[in-house]
Amino acid sequence: MTLRFGLIALALSGFASQASAFEISSPSVSDGKWDNRYIGDSAGGCTGGSVSIALNWKDPPAGTKSYALTMFDPDAGGGKGWWHWLAWNIPASANGLPEGAGSKGGKGLPKGAMLGKGDIGRAGYFGPCPPPGSGAHHYVFTLYALKAAKLHAKASASPATVAAAAKAQSLGTATLTYTYER
Secondary structure (H helix, E strand, O other), X not given: OHHXXXXXXXXXXXXXXXXXXXXXXXXXXXXXXXXXXXXXXXXXXXXXXXXXXOEEEEOOOOOOOEEXXXXXXXXXXXXXXXXXXXXXXXXXXXOEEOOOOOOHHHOXXXXXXXEOXXXXXXXXXXXXXXXOOOOOEEEEEEEEEEOOOOOOOXXXXXXXXXXXXXXXXXXXXXXXXXEEOO
């Protein structure tokens, strides 16, 4: 009887941990279809508005003290990739970012959050804008739950430096991937 109870408890605990997995989602992109306002702007040769999509997350790992967010296209640059968006020092109390939070200097980011420069050379979100005919590109949003209240990276830090610092402080990650092609 004790063995049976132990097995049932183990099975239930496994189910409970699956039910509370760290997740990120977006109400902005439906069925992989991007509204033009979220697409890259003229700085990259596109006609969109580069308005960052809204993001929601839930069930971060215990002990999360802040978040860092990256948006990366691994298909760009001949497989070298392209950084589209970096934000960090997002407070642990946040459970998402509103549409436009990464746009125009990050005015919609929570107080104290930092906005880094992506590969377009400016701070803030730059939407999908792959070269015409290059096929579908994958846009990977990675949310890092951090064990530190602050990620000590300067606003001028390279995207790779910010991502490496986030990985080093990470308690866990949640990812969301969309595709886009022109």
